[in-house]
Amino acid sequence: MGTMLSVKDLDVYYGSIHAIKGIFFEVNEGEIVTLIGANGAGKTTTLHSISGLVKPKSGEIKFCGTGLRGMEAHKIIRLGLAQVPEGRRVFSRMTVQENLEMGAYIRKDGSIQKDYENVFQRLPRLKERRRQVAGTLSGGEQQMLAIGRALMCNPKMLLLDEPSMGLSPLLVNEIFSIIRDVNQSGVTVLLVEQNAKKALEIANRAYVLETGTIAMSGDADELANDEKVRKAYLGG
Secondary structure, X not given: OOEEEEEEEEEEEEOOEEEEEEEEEEEEOOOEEEEEOOOOOOHXXXXXXXXXXXXXXXXEEEEOOEEOOOOOHHHHHHOOEEEEOOOOOOOOOOEXXXXXXXXXXXXXXXXXXXXXXXXXXXXXXXXXXXXXXXXXXXXXXXXHHHHHHHHOOOOOEEEEEOOOOOOOHHHHHHHHHHHHHHHHOOOEEEEEOOOHHHHHHHOOEEEEEEOOEEEEEEEHHHHHOOHHHHHHHOOO
């Protein structure tokens, strides 16, 4: 199981604000790795740096051996790295089917139809609503659509940014079940999540971000039982 994503000595600034301070972490092929931390810790900025939406000042980001720093976002997607953004960001005036088509816009191969079938099999609610306008879906359904749209890129790795945000506990469980299922189908996952308890339940390993630095790291089970983590993030 080789290293799929490697981030080393990453520094990101917003003007004079040093948002990410020399962080280092890795994601191995086939894993679910989670970044947990409070609001403002730098979790989303880290994801945006990887996917090309934010330009780091220094450091190294490698995906399957290819350096990503400075690469444009659409080229990063073509390497097999797809992001499910915070807040879903579906195309609200397009149908479910059209949103999925947008996810496949970079594809040149002939297996797109098979991927539609795979997405509908994994997310049957999308099949039922394929002609429905995305803006009329519930929050949970929009999150499923955002995941399905990313899967249409046929990615090697999914970056998920706060997939449980604004959802009821029942829907949170459903979304996390979908994430686990996607991972078991062969897609590596990097998960940013404020719901640390749920994230640690499905992750193999975890990193704790505090004010732009990695404060702790280790096996997800170990961190879930760590007293500091429990007090700070798990309500215990």
